[in-house]
Amino acid sequence: MKIHEYQAKELLNKFGVPVPSGQTVDKANEAQNVAAKIGKKVVVKAQIHAGGRGKGGGIKLAETPEESKMRAEEVIGMTLVTHQTGPEGKLVQKVLIEEALEIEKELYLGMVLDRETSSLVIIASEEGGVEIEVVAKEKPEKILKEHIDPKVGLQPFQARKVAFGLNLPKELIRDASKLLMNLYKLFNATDASLAEINPLVITKDGRLLAADAKINFDDNALYRHADIAELRDLSEEEPTEIEASKHNLSYVKLDGNVGCMVNGAGLAMATMDIIQLHGAMPANFLDVGGAASAERVEQAFKILLSDPNVKAVLINIFGGIVRCDRVANGVVEAAKRLDLKVPIVVRLAGTNHEMAGEILENSGLTFKVATNLKDAAVKACEAVGV
Numbered sequence: 001m002k003i004h005e006y007q008a009k010e011l012l013n014k015f016g017v018p019v020p021s022g023q024t025v026d027k028a029n030e031a032q033n034v035a036a037k038i039g040k041k042v043v044v045k046a047q048i049h050a051g052g053r054g055k056g057g058g059i060k061l062a063e064t065p066e067e068s069k070m071r072a073e074e075v076i077g078m079t080l081v082t083h084q085t086g087p088e089g090k091l092v093q094k095v096l097i098e099e100a101l102e103i104e105k106e107l108y109l110g111m112v113l114d115r116e117t118s119s120l121v122i123i124a125s126e127e128g129g130v131e132i133e134v135v136a137k138e139k140p141e142k143i144l145k146e147h148i149d150p151k152v153g154l155q156p157f158q159a160r161k162v163a164f165g166l167n168l169p170k171e172l173i174r175d176a177s178k179l180l181m182n183l184y185k186l187f188n189a190t191d192a193s194l195a196e197i198n199p200l201v202i203t204k205d206g207r208l209l210a211a212d213a214k215i216n217f218d219d220n221a222l223y224r225h226a227d228i229a230e231l232r233d234l235s236e237e238e239p240t241e242i243e244a245s246k247h248n249l250s251y252v253k254l255d256g257n258v259g260c261m262v263n264g265a266g267l268a269m270a271t272m273d274i275i276q277l278h279g280a281m282p283a284n285f286l287d288v289g290g291a292a293s294a295e296r297v298e299q300a301f302k303i304l305l306s307d308p309n310v311k312a313v314l315i316n317i318f319g320g321i322v323r324c325d326r327v328a329n330g331v332v333e334a335a336k337r338l339d340l341k342v343p344i345v346v347r348l349a350g351t352n353h354e355m356a357g358e359i360l361e362n363s364g365l366t367f368k369v370a371t372n373l374k375d376a377a378v379k380a381c382e383a384v385g386v
Contacts, residue, residue, distance in 0.1 A: 001217045003231045004047045006096045008213035015186040017179050017197075019210045022098030031072035034097040035065040041100035044071040048090040049236040051131075051214075052082030058092065061100060068097060093235065101211060106199035107166055108132055109180075111187050114147060120187065122146040122154075122180065124162050128199035154184040168202070175208050190228055191221035240303050247299045249288060256281025258380050259304035259313040259342075261297070263288050263322070271316045274377040279386040283310045288317075297327070298334035305342070312343040312383035314376055319350030328356035332363040343368060343383035347376035 009019040023034045024047065035042045046058030053059050058080045062068035072095050081089035106128035114121040124144040127135045136143055144165045148154045156177060163176035179200075187195050194216040201211045222229045234242055244251030250265065254272075258280045262268040265287050272282040284307070288300050304310055317327045327348060335344065347370040348356040360367045368383065370376035 001219055001222060001229075001232055002049045002236070003215060003217075003228075004049065004233065004236075005045065005213055006047055007231050008215040009210065011186060011190065011215060012183075012197075012210055012213055015189070016182040017186070017210055018175075018208060019213070020099045020101060022096050024094050024096050025072065026076065026094040028069050028072040028076055031062075031095065031097050032065045032069040035062060035068035038097070038099050042068050042097050043100050044068060044075055045096040045098060046075050046078070046080050046092040047094050047096055048080055048085070048092060049233070050080075050082050050084035050090055052084055053080060056080050056082040056085075058082070072097070090236065101201060101209065102204040103199075103201045103211070104204045105202040106211075107201070108135070108198050109183070109200045110194070110196040110198070111183060111192075112194050112196075117147055119150050120148040120154075120184075122148065122158075122162055124166055126166055128201070132196075132198065148184070153188075154181060156181065168208075169206075171206070172202065172208055179208060186215075190215075190225060191218045192216065193218045240306055243306075244286070244299075244303050247296065249286065249296070249300055249303065251287075251303060252285040253307065254282055254284050255309070256283040257309050257311045257384050259283045259286070259307065259310040261286050261288060261300050261304065261313060261315045261317075263317050267316060267318060271314065271373070271377075274373055275314065275380060278374075278377045278381045280381040280384050283307055295330075297330040298337060301334050301338055301340070305338070305340070310342060311385075312345065312380050313340075314380040315344065315346045315348075316373065316376060317348050317350075319348060319353060319356070323352045324348040324350055324356035325352040325359060328359040331367075332359060332365065335363075335365055335367075343380075345370055345376050345379045345383060347371075347373060 006024045013019050021038055025031050042062050044060045044062055046053050060071040062071045075092055075095050078092050079089040080092050108125040108128040110123040125135050125142050127142045146158050146162050159177040159180040163173045168176050183195055192215055196214040197210040199211050201209055217228055238253045240253055241251050258275050260271050260282050262271050268285055268287045275282050288296050304313055345368040346360055360369050368379045370379055
């Protein structure tokens with residue numbers, strides 16, 4: 001789950017990570033009062049779940065409280081398009097009014113799970129203010145990594161090691177070490193999956209502040225954190241993904257035209273890959289899970305076909321936990337109830353797949369039954385004209 005910058009900063013502040021003073025507003029006239037309270041130049045920052053806001057015109061400087069109102073009027077209600085929103089952009093519903101910082105240096109600081117080592121890793125760099133992927137590609141020597149042993153947690157000497165590695169002024173080493181320890185506490189206490197401060201800035205008056213922040217959380221752990229679950233902003237999420245979550249379906253909308261209905265995340269990824277290998281593009285990632293019941297298959301069909309870009313559906317099910325004949329019956333029932341108009345390619349493998357093939361053939365419906373995954377991909381691509 002993602003949250004807004006202002007929410008991330010509230011959490012950082014709660015755990016002792018210093019942030020600039022600021023407040024969110026959803027009406028432009030409120031911006032003037034907040035700026036007056038801050039008592040200095042401010043920045044007006046659009047709050048959406050995407051990066052690149054500054055380049056898209058979503059971050060503006062205001063010299064006076066009166067100007068902050070004008071800038072807020074420009075940003076609130078705009079459709080902000082960035083490299084992360086896609087061409088459709090995101091509607092800005094609120095802005096963060098925050099003190100403008102006089103920056104001496106920008107740094108990068110992040111914390112994420114390293115799956116290769118099954119441990120958290122701190123990623124830091126002197127090259128802040130730009131995407132860390134760019135730094136890693138162009139200046140890999142500027143990337144610092146410090147793995148955290150899950151048995152003992154982040155140790156003070158490791159925090160100091162990172163602080164020294166960033167070539168901070170000696171008077172800020174203690175502050176940086178404390179900041180790192182507190183960020184680690186936040187990460188663990190909230191079951192975060194990503195904590196990123198970019199940039200972490202040194203101001204000209206010697207402060208170390210999180211000028212921007214991004215925190216994501218493990219959806220599977222939200223039942224332990226009702227307070228964090230309340231931070232979810234459904235207006236920032238794809239409506240079909242919200243609907244899928246109500247039915248315990250793992251769904252991510254993509255830009256292609258072949259809808260995918262698969263059981264198992266690994267098989268779903270392989271299905272998407274082979275569709276693209278044969279010339280078409282997947283319209284989604286959709287994992288119906290082990291229990292591909294008729295009801296779940298019907299809900300999956302509804303979600304897939306709500307996307308007008310879907311011109312064909314590829315069903316790829318491996319019958320291990322669930323028998324293929326049950327899946328086939330579910331597909332047939334759902335197809336009849338929904339009166340499907342797009343071509344449906346079905347590949348069922350595993351337990352009772354021969355019986356499943358007979359069910360599909362005798363259904364009276366025009367399924368395109370595939371013998372293997374390659375055959376399924378070819379048939380799906382042909383169905384969309386590739």
